[in-house]
Amino acid sequence: MQSLGGIRSWPATWRTTTASMTTTTTTTESVRKVAQVLTVAGSDSGAGAGIQADIKVCAARGVYCASVITAVTAQNTRGVQSVHLLPPHFVSEQLKSVLSDFEIDVVKTGMLPSPEIVQVLLQSLSDYPVRALVVDPVMVSTSGHVLAGSSILSIFRERLLPVADIITPNVKEASALLGGVPIQTLAEMRSAAKSLHEMGPRFVLVKGGDLPDSSDSVDVYFDGNEFHELHSPRIATRNTHGTGCTLASCIAAELAKGSNMLSAVKVAKRFVDTALNYSKDIVIGKGMQGPFDHFLGLKKDPQSYRQSTFNPDDLFLYAVTDSRMNKKWNRSIVDAVKAAIQGGATIVQIREKEAETREFLEEAKACVDICRSNGVCLLINDRIDIALACDADGVHVGQSDMPVDQVRSLLGPDKIIGVSCKTQEQAHQAWKDGADYIGSGGVFPTNTKANNRTIGLDGLKEVCKASKLPVVAIGGIGISNAESVMRIDEPNLKGVAVVSALFDQECVLSQAKKLHKTLQESKREH
């Protein structure tokens, strides 16, 4: 039905994407329109499927999600214990509240448990047309509980499917919609997709998650002319509860951002696949059907999370590696870092100006392991990609590297960001942009960094006074002059960062110990 509009007529070019949310920009700079999905579905108290899954998926995909609840289920990983339908008039109230106010781009439906509820949905969609309608014809939960009985079949076939832009039945639902035809092979999925398309939806995706005896998880997409098979390796996991809701919501989210249908479906399939892989071994609930992690984060070993927020006192003895020095002394970066920590280094930065990316990443991973097992933070110099890939505790950037606010948006709120500052203005900017500490120098002349202006102890003092952030001094500092640095006696000067003083030495361990002792003595004196 064309009154519901279709993604065909979408003005795709006025949509732009930002890192946090997808927005549409208008001519006035101050207005940001956010891509919006409305899910009309049931609540799953276990939060793996239904409304809860839909909201999580949209959030994960950067799209706003409003929710109209059709039924409340008492459900967990063991199954559905009870279902409570909302009165149709109240579903209608919710639809009106949302659709009369929000500029919903796409409506996605899940559990529509009665013909009356389908009826009020159809009425609302004709009162408030949206750009696309994604119908996931939820009927039976994976555990076998009926979520929408055969009473909905005729209104689905006759009225809902014809106005849908895409429908996403699993094989059982496809079979029910087609009056019970058996669907057990890929050929039967294709023929089901074709028959369903004749009922009126513009696109059909028959999902093969439940197809018996297949090593791949294959979904069949049909646009009325052509078939596409979307293959992904079947993932061995109990955590498949809500895969269908997730797939349909992700399609809706991509459409809301302006994607065409095939691209939306491909992205959604990959999203489900990635999320399943990330969370294949998590344990939530005691039943057979666990939920997965829509934010793809739970896979991280919880031990690997830093226990506390950044502690400025960790800047006390800051060891910065240098590959050339380690080569000169014929030791690996990993051995150098181990020795520095044993000698008392309180934070480590890997600074690799020449290494090949792959080699750098391997070394960084090994260093992360060592630092983590010693409770010492590890930062990466410059390379945000390496920091992300090895899950370092943060990065240190210079004035000509990636801007701090951009780094923050890539690394997220809990990573440490340090930035090199020579001036009061730079120190102020670093604080405004969300850095955690600043490194200030070069305090003394140094060979480690070419063309680096020396700011002296006076320059360091000036930066410290202006800085709202903790400061670590850097540049030409060693055992002989560390005390003079700490003697400037600024409360936010937390320590010294050293390269040659530790690593251009025959024995890293003993140098680190000596320097640590010197710093402690100067601390006691002030």
Ligand SMILES: Nc1ncnc2c1ncn2[C@@H]1O[C@H](COP(=O)(O)OP(=O)(O)OP(=O)(O)O)[C@@H](O)[C@H]1O
């Ligand atoms: N074990 C698996 N490995 C990989 N992909 C899977 C797996 N199980 C399901 N999928 C994929 O997940 C998507 C959802 O399909 P599925 O057939 O599971 O839907 P569903 O039965 O409606 O799910 P639910 O009702 O549990 O929400 C499809 O793209 C399917 O291929």
Ligand SMILES: Cc1ncc(CO)c(N)n1
């Ligand atoms: C509420 C609800 N909607 C959909 C499904 C299908 O996964 C479910 N199990 N529960």
Ligand SMILES: [Mg+2]
């Ligand atoms: Mg389903």
